[in-house]
Amino acid sequence: MPTQGLAQEKIKIACIGNSITEGPDNYPTPLAKMLGDKYEIGNFGKWGHTLLRKGDHPYMSTEAFVNAQKFQPDIVIIKLGTNDSKPENWEYKDEFQLDLEYMVRTFKHCGSKPKIILCRCIPAGNNLYGIRNDVITKEIYPIQRKVAKKFHLKLVDLYTPFEQKVDSTYYVWDNVHLNKKGSCILAGYIYRAITGKKFTK
Template identity: 30%
Template sequence: MKRRRALGLFCAGLLFFAACGQARPLSLPSVVTAAAQTTTGVTATRATATTAATTAITTLPPTTATTAETTAVTATIATRPPTTVTASTTTLTTYRTTDAPPLPTARPPKPTEKRELTETVRVVCVGDSITKNGYWENNLQGALPETYVVEGFGVNAATALRYGMKNDGTPMGFVGTEAYADSLRTVPDIVVIMLGTNDAKPINWEGDMDNPHQFIIDTTDLVRTYQQMDSAPTVFLALPPTVHRTYSTITEEALAQKVIPALRRVAKVTDAHLIDVHAATANAAEHFADGVHPSDNDGRQCIADEIAAAILTYVTSEKTEKTEKKEKTEGTVCNG
């Protein structure tokens, strides 16, 4: 009875603020605070909380509900327990402490200047078992010019989700692993991230994760972490290879319909360069014996060639742009 009454007050509160919004634009924080106030002391499921926040956002004028504010609300929801949460007028209970960097509440600033590519180009590759076992980064080294140095940092069963898990419930988020820490000690010019295959497992995606917000937040945070390294590397986000048959509960349907669209959104938000390895491997089933991992050199080369092409296209365009700017400047001086 109490819950129905509280939820009724909550809905009424939203309608009130929506009506007020027609006369005077409301900031997102004020709506969220109001929503929290109307649900004080009420224990609700995360799904209810998500719906409430989404409704609050949609009641705002489009110009008021900015991307940064939406991200902030999503991050707030993400700090709630997976099963229950108690709302208060000021704060929401945070769960799961970790040594890993905190979830972002807004988009951090980008480096003010791009790092100029030197004679030696260092490429750092991070990912799951497809990366760890040398399935493609060894081939990538051969597909790139001799001036490129490729380093791999992969973890078996790793997820982009901070709190992703194996099928037995063992935590397997890439953030917080030794490989992650080691990768941050490098000085890369380019970082290639290929994660998402293990995120497609039902244990990581169904239930709370049927809503992609958490995956988007965690992957965005990962991309931003690399972008903010002292060397200011260019980050490439590779869409994982096609799943040719179910492997360890991983299906192509979950990967293609849930993970891939979310990764595309992350690339757009972070300005990361997208590499469509998923499409490149669509017709290569014979080279993926278990359905997920490349089982022969042709399969590995297929992945490496797609990534190498993206890197070289980017580097060439950067050099061309730099040359054109230099020629334009010199021309201006000569013609002056």
């Protein structure tokens, strides 16, 4: 009787982020459907959290951050920075690059030695909740580019595809959070960053 081959292990993807990652209309859900059964998606998003360790709700102080490392991912998607743009958080802007590098190094030292992908923040309209689009574009994005270059990481531009849609139905209710349609579009860009191919139904 022939010996059956062992089942191939799934490629594990840890999604790190805030409400765009954790919320009801999150992007990891459609991303999982796009990628199929060969992948396992771990959603480690935390609503309203910051990359900054001195932010009002620092992501790196959460159990989600610990669990993401225990997940032993093959790929890590980091989509943080939006909540850091609030005045009370951006007070510590001089530490943003240091903290981003710390997060990258932490995941690099995971036993699984994952590939890390950084994401540029999507646009934020009307400066709701204190989130400031000018900080996202003029200050946070240049730091993300610098860190991506330093560590030779892929940086996915999620800002440009939504730049002209801030006040459209691509957003749920407040020009900050994506609805299902917008999240599917965002997931498509992540899919392309992971596979190198454009998603087609």
